[in-house]
Amino acid sequence: MIDQDIVELYKHSNQFGKEIDLQYDILPDGEVINRITIGQKHLATPVAAHGGVMAALADSTLGVAALAVSQKNGNLVSTVEFKINYLKPALLGDTIRGISRVRQVGKKLIFVEADFVNQKDELVATASGTFNQYPFTKVFNF
Structure with a gap:
């Protein structure tokens, strides 16, 4: 289970996500x-x-899934690489949801995949990414 305090901290510090209205x-x-x-x-x-x-939605969706795993050990994550496949245009007024699944967790790296669907549950895109785990204290000195 993800620590909601970590997600709230991420939401608060993710200025780019706020700028483009990620929810x-x-x-x-x-x-x-x-x-x-x-x-x-x-x-x-x-x-x-x-x-x-x-x-941006893909990177965030993949990254938050990796964060859900890494935060259990006091770690944050950063994107090492990710790939996206655009399958259908996201149109004005569409609400796109990203649903992720963690596929592999190693000592340092986490591999995640995600699907992106519109409000009609039509597949719009798929993505995968690799994330590096690093100690929470490298960013936030508590």
Whole structure:
């Protein structure tokens, strides 16, 4: 189960996430689902979101899943690499949800995959990423 204090600290410090209106749902079982509603500021064409918005959602969704695992040992995570496959455009007004699953946890690296669906549950994108674990105290000196 994810420590909600860690998620709240992440939400508070993630200025970029605030800027593009990323939202998080924390479910009772500790699962975290990220979502974004595509607005005018997210568009690359008159109707479709810029790929960078989807990439930001992917990085965040994957990263919060890795954080859910690493925080149990007092660690935070940083992105080592990630890949995204765009399968369908995210359109103006769409709400895109990212649902992640941790596939592998090592001593230092965590591998995560995620699917991204719109409000019709249509698959819009898939992504995978590798995250490095490092001590919480490297960033926050408590």
